[in-house]
Amino acid sequence: MSFVHSASIPVVEAREVVKDYGEGPTTFRALKGVNFHADRGEFVILSGPSGSGKTTLISILGCVLKATSGTVRVLDDVISDVAESELPKLRLAYVGFIFQGHNLIMSMTAQENVAIMLALRGWNATDAAKEAARLLSLVEIGDKLKSLPGDLSGGQRQRVSIARCIAGNPPIVLADEPTASLDAQTGQLVTELLHNLAKKRGHTVVTVTHDNRIFHFADRIVHIEDGQITQEKDSHS
Amino acid sequence: MTTSMTSTESAKTTDDSAPRMPTKAYAPASIRWRTMVTIAWRMMFHSKLKMFGTLIGVVFAVILSNQQAGTFLGLIKKNTMFVEYCGADMWIVSPSTLTLQPTKPMGISSLYTARSTKGVAWAEPLLFAGASIQLPAGGSEPIQFVGTAAPRYAGGPWNVVGGSKASLERPNTMVFEDSERERLGGLNIGSVREVNGFKIQVGAITWGLLPFGPSFAFAEYELARRMLKIDADQTHFVLIGLEPGADPEAVKAAIMARAPEVKVVGRQEFRSLIISFLLKRSPIGITFGSSTVFALIVGFVIVSLSMFSAVVDNIREFGTLKAIGATNGDLARIVVTQSITFALMGSLIGLAVITRLAAVIRSPKLAIQLPPEMLIGTTLVMVGMCVAASSLAVLRLRKVEPGMVFR
Ligand SMILES: Nc1ncnc2c1ncn2[C@@H]1O[C@H](COP(=O)(O)OP(=O)(O)OP(=O)(O)O)[C@@H](O)[C@H]1O
Ligand SMILES: [Mg+2]
Numbered sequence: 001m002s003f004v005h006s007a008s009i010p011v012v013e014a015r016e017v018v019k020d021y022g023e024g025p026t027t028f029r030a031l032k033g034v035n036f037h038a039d040r041g042e043f044v045i046l047s048g049p050s051g052s053g054k055t056t057l058i059s060i061l062g063c064v065l066k067a068t069s070g071t072v073r074v075l076d077d078v079i080s081d082v083a084e085s086e087l088p089k090l091r092l093a094y095v096g097f098i099f100q101g102h103n104l105i106m107s108m109t110a111q112e113n114v115a116i117m118l119a120l121r122g123w124n125a126t127d128a129a130k131e132a133a134r135l136l137s138l139v140e141i142g143d144k145l146k147s148l149p150g151d152l153s154g155g156q157r158q159r160v161s162i163a164r165c166i167a168g169n170p171p172i173v174l175a176d177e178p179t180a181s182l183d184a185q186t187g188q189l190v191t192e193l194l195h196n197l198a199k200k201r202g203h204t205v206v207t208v209t210h211d212n213r214i215f216h217f218a219d220r221i222v223h224i225e226d227g228q229i230t231q232e233k234d235s236h237s
Numbered sequence: 238m239t240t241s242m243t244s245t246e247s248a249k250t251t252d253d254s255a256p257r258m259p260t261k262a263y264a265p266a267s268i269r270w271r272t273m274v275t276i277a278w279r280m281m282f283h284s285k286l287k288m289f290g291t292l293i294g295v296v297f298a299v300i301l302s303n304q305q306a307g308t309f310l311g312l313i314k315k316n317t318m319f320v321e322y323c324g325a326d327m328w329i330v331s332p333s334t335l336t337l338q339p340t341k342p343m344g345i346s347s348l349y350t351a352r353s354t355k356g357v358a359w360a361e362p363l364l365f366a367g368a369s370i371q372l373p374a375g376g377s378e379p380i381q382f383v384g385t386a387a388p389r390y391a392g393g394p395w396n397v398v399g400g401s402k403a404s405l406e407r408p409n410t411m412v413f414e415d416s417e418r419e420r421l422g423g424l425n426i427g428s429v430r431e432v433n434g435f436k437i438q439v440g441a442i443t444w445g446l447l448p449f450g451p452s453f454a455f456a457e458y459e460l461a462r463r464m465l466k467i468d469a470d471q472t473h474f475v476l477i478g479l480e481p482g483a484d485p486e487a488v489k490a491a492i493m494a495r496a497p498e499v500k501v502v503g504r505q506e507f508r509s510l511i512i513s514f515l516l517k518r519s520p521i522g523i524t525f526g527s528s529t530v531f532a533l534i535v536g537f538v539i540v541s542l543s544m545f546s547a548v549v550d551n552i553r554e555f556g557t558l559k560a561i562g563a564t565n566g567d568l569a570r571i572v573v574t575q576s577i578t579f580a581l582m583g584s585l586i587g588l589a590v591i592t593r594l595a596a597v598i599r600s601p602k603l604a605i606q607l608p609p610e611m612l613i614g615t616t617l618v619m620v621g622m623c624v625a626a627s628s629l630a631v632l633r634l635r636k637v638e639p640g641m642v643f644r
Contacts, residue, residue: 055643064560064639089263091639092562099642103557105276107283112275119272120562122264164561176643 010037011171011204012061017070017080019056019227030056032227033070038206040171043198045215046208048224054208055176057224061206062097062174063090075171092121096165096203098175098194102157104149110136110160111145114167121168135163139193155186162193166203173197175207184213191217273567276558277574280551287550288579291543295583295619296590298536302529303591303607303615309525310606315449316515317508322446324391325476326485328507329360329492332500336514337507339366342471347496351475354491356483361386362472364461368454371431372422380413380421380432380454384461384473391476394455396444400426404440405457412441414452416600421452433464477501533622540626544576548630552637560639568634572627580623584616 019031030053038044046054059065060072063079064087072080074094082090096117104113114132115125123131136142139159141152149157158178165173175194179187191207191214198205198219207218215221223231264272281288314321319337320328329351331343351360364384369377385392387406394402394412404410411432418424428439437456446453456464467473479488489501502510516522548555555568592612595605 055640059640059643064643088559088562088564091560092263097560097642099557099560101553101642103553103560103642105279105554105557107279108276112279116272116276116558117561119268120264120567122268124268125271 011040011075012206013037013071013073014057014061014067015071017057017060017067017072019053019060019065020068030227031060031067034224034227034229036061036222036229038172038204040204041198041202043195043205043217043219044207045218045221046206046224047210047212047215047221048230052224053227054224058174058176058206058208062095062172063087092168094170094172096167096170096173098158098161098165098173098178100177100180102149102154102161104157104160104164106149109146109148110141110152110163113149113160114164117164117167123168132163132167135167136160139163153186154182155190158182158186158190159193162190162197166197166201169201171204173203173205175205177208177210179209179211179214187211187214269567270570273563273570274574277571278578280547280554280571281575281578284547284550287543287547291540291547291579292583292586294536294539294543295579295623296587298532298539298622299584299587299615299619300591300594301532301535302618303587303611304594304605305525305529305532306611306615307591307595307605307607308603309521309529310608310611311604312449312521312525313512313515314604314606315447317511318446318448319393319453320504320507320511322393322395323476323504324389324478326479326504327477327489328502328504329475329477329496329499330502330507332498334500334502334510335518336511337365340473342467342473343499345470345472345475347492347499348472348475350496351477351492354488354495356480356488356491357477358480358483359389359391359478361389361391361476362458363392363474363476364458364465364467365392365473366465367451368433368465370421370454373430374422378421379451381448381451382432382461382465383453383455384458384465385455386458391478392455393453394441394443394446396446397441398444400439400441402441402455405455405460407438407440409435409437409460410440410456411437411460412443412455413439414446414454415442415444416447417452418442435464475499533618536619537622537626540576540579540623541629544572544627544630545633547575548572548633553642555634556637556639556641559637560642565635568637569631572630572634573624576623576627577620580619581616583623584619588612588616 014034014036017031017034018029021028021030034057036057046057048054060067066084067080070080071078077090079090111129111132114135115128118128118131133142133145136145139162141156141159144152144156152160178194179190182190194205194207195217197203220232220234222229329347331340334340345362348360348362351357366382368380368382370380371377383393390402398415402412405412413421413424424439426439426442429436479485485503492501558568592607595607
């Protein structure tokens, strides 16, 4: 059973989203009324100068932060209405994350790192171990199941974190600078993997990047500057 | 092998597990615990040096607190040793008696009162006083002098390892303690010494009868009475043995009704009196109590600090776990698992060391008492202490923002 949503209804959608950091006179408005949407199977790149609000935006889309005002919807849930304490559950239900650093648990093997994600999503240990092995083969490091992150290369670690991110099949994949700590060639390969998550598996992938060498993978590039979306273009047109 | 996702494959390849409508199924507590326990142990054993440091703290606390509490129990044992060895079910004592120590003599009539009370199998007088023994090289040493009535010898000697207690029936003969032989001038069976101005001969040797003060030395009641210059109508204590099935409370009441000038205490009651005297009237309770507490505080601080620093070291990993959906409760499970593991591992090592140590240094002079209740008790205290010590770390984890992992 795949998503019942048609392409015309976005998987994730933000309307007039404002985000203020801090309180009182030191309040800083990081997002100033942002409208954003991404569809099923779409690969969207979010780009913009440092401090423009990219991380803030994907944190809100990923149910990590709450917007100060505006509406955020993921599938049928209006997450902007949900209490802060419910956010972890929403993350488990909807979102897989890939970070700039791989952010793996250094004391656990590749397979265990992926299995943790599945366990949090309610899988039992045996099924989780099997599925973790399957996902690691999918990202082509099926031979590194028992390796600790410390024994893997940067690219291999990022593959593990991609396997972790899709473990349990969240509809949305959010990546913040996933290639920043990789060399150009590995960066290309990892981006290709992310692209395939959207195209072959139907995840909605939103990737933050500065790296214009990977822009050509995107279905759409959204440019953000000073907390506002300044430009949106279909990269294939 | 499963489908690969690189461009080397045809674009038409689809994976069998495309995203589905998410179920908001949340892992049940059993799976969460399992997962968090695994993470906890992996993190713990990953930084072995840190783990070792924390363990040393717990082991230290376990050893020190058991050693202090064990020595304290040993002292209690030394102080109650006489009452425990002694065959008396009841003691008649003067009303002002707070503990077993040399006192002014009381009238001996209560001895006869006791002997004629229903339920009493036997009653014997006991002399219990300080005395001194002349050393061959000059000078003297104190002894705890006990006058014990033949032939029952309810008031000792016990643990006779050389000679026999029947030797006390010979004229001017006494029994001394083996562990104090050197201090008493190289005593041996047959040695002649002067005690309280009387020339006496050593008839037998006991083992392990070394109370907190000077060692016990026994003489037959009549000899002791003459040596201590106690009148025939006086004594220090009366020991009572009950007939099988006699009601101690009834016997006690019957004696006290007929001899209102004395106090009758049961064996356990006397033991409790001695212990509470020790706790209230001597600094022993405070001394050992405070060093036990000190050991626990040191352990608490070490565990507290190392749990906290372990959290700070791994803060990014904790943040990641939070970002991918772990709750504050899940992270607390990790820290609590680690603290309980430290407590149990530390206790296991600490108890192994202290029991070995206690066996090696065990002697009549210094006997550390380590009853199983105490070993189990300290382990439980350690678990409680370590869990409490981890609360600082748990509070820190509550403050971790999942968004930190993007920075
Ligand atoms: N927790 C916070 N408290 C206060 N200000 C914050 C906080 N997080 C971000 N900001 C500010 O909000 C603005 C947007 O930050 P954000 O991290 O979203 O930028 P970004 O586009 O991801 O930048 P970069 O490319 O450097 O990662 C920045 O000016 C930043 O200083
Ligand atoms: Mg950023």
